[in-house]
Amino acid sequence: MGTALEIKDLFVEVDKKEILKGLSLNIEHGELAAIMGPNGAGKSTLASVLAGKEGYNVTKGSIKFLGKDLLKMSTEDRAAAGVFLAFQYPVEIPGVATSTFVRTALNAQKRNRGEAELDAMEFLKLAREKAKELKMSEEFFQRAVNVGFSGGEKKRAEVFQMSMLDPTLAILDETDSGLDIDALKIVAEGVNRLRDDKLSGIVITHYQRLLDYLQPDTIHILAEGRIIKTGDKSLALLLEEKGYQGIVEAN
Amino acid sequence: MKNLQHRYFEDYNKNKPLLPGMDVSWLKDLREEAICQFKKDGFPDRSVEEWNNYSYKALTDNYFEPLSDNKVKINLKSLEEKDSHCTIRVIFFNGKIVNIEYNHLPEGVEVNTLTYFFKNNPDFLKNKISTANRYSEERLSNIIDSRPQSIVAFNTAFHHEGAVIYIKKNVKVPGYIELLHLGEYNKNIMQHMRSVVYLEEGSNCEVLENIVNDKASDLVFTSNVTDIHVCDDASLSFHRFIKGKSNQIHINNVHSLIHKNSNFFSTSIINSLGQVRAENRINLLGENASTKINMLMLGSKNTVLEGLTRVQHSKKNTRSDQKARIVLGQNGKASFQGKIRVNQNSDGTLANMSSKSLLLSDKARVNSKPELEILADDVRCSHGVTVGNLSEEQLFYLRSRGIPEVEARKLLVNAFGNTILEDLNINFADRAKKIMLGYYNDTI
Numbered sequence: 001m002g003t004a005l006e007i008k009d010l011f012v013e014v015d016k017k018e019i020l021k022g023l024s025l026n027i028e029h030g031e032l033a034a035i036m037g038p039n040g041a042g043k044s045t046l047a048s049v050l051a052g053k054e055g056y057n058v059t060k061g062s063i064k065f066l067g068k069d070l071l072k073m074s075t076e077d078r079a080a081a082g083v084f085l086a087f088q089y090p091v092e093i094p095g096v097a098t099s100t101f102v103r104t105a106l107n108a109q110k111r112n113r114g115e116a117e118l119d120a121m122e123f124l125k126l127a128r129e130k131a132k133e134l135k136m137s138e139e140f141f142q143r144a145v146n147v148g149f150s151g152g153e154k155k156r157a158e159v160f161q162m163s164m165l166d167p168t169l170a171i172l173d174e175t176d177s178g179l180d181i182d183a184l185k186i187v188a189e190g191v192n193r194l195r196d197d198k199l200s201g202i203v204i205t206h207y208q209r210l211l212d213y214l215q216p217d218t219i220h221i222l223a224e225g226r227i228i229k230t231g232d233k234s235l236a237l238l239l240e241e242k243g244y245q246g247i248v249e250a251n
Numbered sequence: 252m253k254n255l256q257h258r259y260f261e262d263y264n265k266n267k268p269l270l271p272g273m274d275v276s277w278l279k280d281l282r283e284e285a286i287c288q289f290k291k292d293g294f295p296d297r298s299v300e301e302w303n304n305y306s307y308k309a310l311t312d313n314y315f316e317p318l319s320d321n322k323v324k325i326n327l328k329s330l331e332e333k334d335s336h337c338t339i340r341v342i343f344f345n346g347k348i349v350n351i352e353y354n355h356l357p358e359g360v361e362v363n364t365l366t367y368f369f370k371n372n373p374d375f376l377k378n379k380i381s382t383a384n385r386y387s388e389e390r391l392s393n394i395i396d397s398r399p400q401s402i403v404a405f406n407t408a409f410h411h412e413g414a415v416i417y418i419k420k421n422v423k424v425p426g427y428i429e430l431l432h433l434g435e436y437n438k439n440i441m442q443h444m445r446s447v448v449y450l451e452e453g454s455n456c457e458v459l460e461n462i463v464n465d466k467a468s469d470l471v472f473t474s475n476v477t478d479i480h481v482c483d484d485a486s487l488s489f490h491r492f493i494k495g496k497s498n499q500i501h502i503n504n505v506h507s508l509i510h511k512n513s514n515f516f517s518t519s520i521i522n523s524l525g526q527v528r529a530e531n532r533i534n535l536l537g538e539n540a541s542t543k544i545n546m547l548m549l550g551s552k553n554t555v556l557e558g559l560t561r562v563q564h565s566k567k568n569t570r571s572d573q574k575a576r577i578v579l580g581q582n583g584k585a586s587f588q589g590k591i592r593v594n595q596n597s598d599g600t601l602a603n604m605s606s607k608s609l610l611l612s613d614k615a616r617v618n619s620k621p622e623l624e625i626l627a628d629d630v631r632c633s634h635g636v637t638v639g640n641l642s643e644e645q646l647f648y649l650r651s652r653g654i655p656e657v658e659a660r661k662l663l664v665n666a667f668g669n670t671i672l673e674d675l676n677i678n679f680a681d682r683a684k685k686i687m688l689g690y691y692n693d694t695i
């Protein structure tokens with residue numbers, strides 16, 4: 001085991017507004033952590049900071065990923081090192097075919113790591129396999145990235161990208177929202193299939209159902225810019241009962 | 252300016268004997284009429300509405316020598332071989348014919364130089380080369396103004412070579428015809444080319460006018476004017492790819508008359524560091540005539556690129572579709588003026604226009620001006636203009652997947668320009684792609 005991600009006393013400002021206020025969180029290799037918390041608590045902010053989005057000003061604290069200072073790495077280097085963020089709101093890119101996008105990404109990561117790139121045939125073979133697992137039609141390879149995708153299709157496409165890129169740290173930001181019951185199951189199975197002792201995960205969600213499928217190792221409550229409570233599955237049940245307000249008040 | 256007009260007028264008179272076709276009386280009259288018009292109007296300045304975006308100072312501050320004998324020689328060996336889809340290639344170097352290449356000349360297709368036709372078949376060209384005056388356009392205000400076309404007049408007076416493409420009835424030309432204009436100049440000279448494309452009923456043809464002035468050179472002023480006639484039930488694609496270096500002023504005009512049930516498709520891809528202006532003036536003269544006008548302008552340092560289209564719907568049930576995409580880096584400037592005029596009684600007209608610009612730097616400037624003059628009742632018109640920068644959200648999304656920033660930018664710019672390339676068939680798409688890639692590699 002050992003620690004994959006170590007966030008220490010993190011303070012983050014966006015547009016001069018302090019959003020994260022002393023957030024600390026450790027995630028072990030192979031651990032799946034769920035983060036829950038009220039709207040606007042800073043969950044997506046944390047995800048964006050981990051992925052390296054500009055405009056998020058870290059005023060204090062540190063993030064170590066696989067022993068390296070994550071905050072010093074560029075967005076693309078983080079991706080090559082294994083960080084993957086499934087966006088809460090996947091971005092539409094007109095004019096770029098999904099297959100072109102994923103292949104460019106995969107090969108850029110491989111290049112970055114000094115590995116051999118996949119040729120068109122190898123890529124297609126892999127993509128077909130992964131699409132099939134997620135019960136996605138191949139027709140979407142040729143469609144522009146996320147353009148005209150339904151809400152659920154976008155989320156499923158995020159998980160497709162994740163399984164193609166095979167990350168070591170996956171951050172799923174409300175990947176379950178917008179999915180119908182069957183799709184949720186397919187996506188959860190997709191995530192579970194990727195789980196091994198090398199993959200660490202952060203699952204941001206508002207709903208118990210995804211957690212039932214994924215069975216996270218730990219559950220953290222993020223409120224008012226920091227983790228206010230950490231526990232196991234039972235914490236989610238407590239939450240159902242008391243609501244965030246109840247837990248915030250108790251802490 | 253008056254001085255300059257006078258000087259060119261004198262030049263014309265001095266060089267008259269050297270201009271081709273002066274023994275053909277209608278052509279002589281045409282030239283004389285045109286030089287008089289130019290003497291009166293001069294080069295258009297910013298008081299002329301269609302020329303008011305950017306100044307053409309380099310044109311008016313300098314003198315360009317006509318018909319100068321340029322000493323630069325072409326190195327034919329360095330020339331790429333004719334593309335496999337290309338059926339006939341006409342090569343001009345510094346305005347002079349170098350070669351007409353073909354493996355097999357299809358039946359019913361005549362392709363030769365303008366001077367060849369002046370000598371051997373001048374009657375064919377009569378009324379096919381128009382006076383600039385004929386293009387003077389009536390405005391809503393009923394004013395007829397010849398000044399916007401004074402460079403066409405200038406070209407009409409001074410043109411000395413060009414290509415003629417004549418496609419006979421029902422002939423479908425396989426592949427495409429390329430008119431390759433190469434330039435490598437070594438002093439302030441000007442060069443005016445005049446071409447004619449004539450398609451008889453039921454014929455079909457694709458043409459690429461490929462203008463390459465990408466060697467560093469002294470300031471030059473070149474113009475290409477093409478008169479196009481598409482008879483009933485015919486279809487013509489006439490694309491222009493224009494590549495140029497910084498010291499280049501190039502004015503390119505296409506004038507097309509499109510008859511019943513015919514179609515005209517034109518794509519202009521312009522990648523120049525100089526000052527380039529491409530005009531498309533199209534008249535849909537017959538019922539069910541249609542046209543698609545696409546433009547992709549790629550500019551960066553000190554570029555001034557201008558695109559102008561004017562589609563005139565003169566009969567019922569005519570259709571037009573215009574699409575302009577502009578990408579500008581550094582302090583590049585560009586404009587797109589898209590005009591649609593629907594004449595009285597041209598009911599059932601369908602006209603679309605979209606212009607989108609992508610600015611890669613905050614110093615880049617673009618001016619996009621749609622203009623509609625609608626005199627009929629039953630008309631469906633749409634137009635849209637957007638100007639934007641690369642989206643930070645999209646860039647972050649791509650980078651978060653491991654795509655390095657430069658590559659991500661290229662991918663997005665490429666996607667933006669692809670809208671124009673996607674409409675091209677395989678004959679042209681690869682060549683267009685090469686121009687785009689060259690631009691991205693240089694600019695991004």
Ligand SMILES: Nc1ncnc2c1ncn2[C@@H]1O[C@H](COP(=O)(O)OP(=O)(O)OP(=O)(O)O)[C@@H](O)[C@H]1O
Nearest residue numbers: 014015017019037038039040041042043044045046
């Ligand atoms: N660019 C920005 N400018 C100003 N405020 C911002 C910006 N981005 C986020 N915020 C604010 O930061 C706070 C945290 O937002 P964040 O998206 O991280 O919340 P969240 O926990 O993901 O909420 P949800 O559950 O609704 O997705 C919110 O109050 C939000 O309005």
Ligand SMILES: [Mg+2]
Nearest residue numbers: 043044045088
């Ligand atoms: Mg969120």
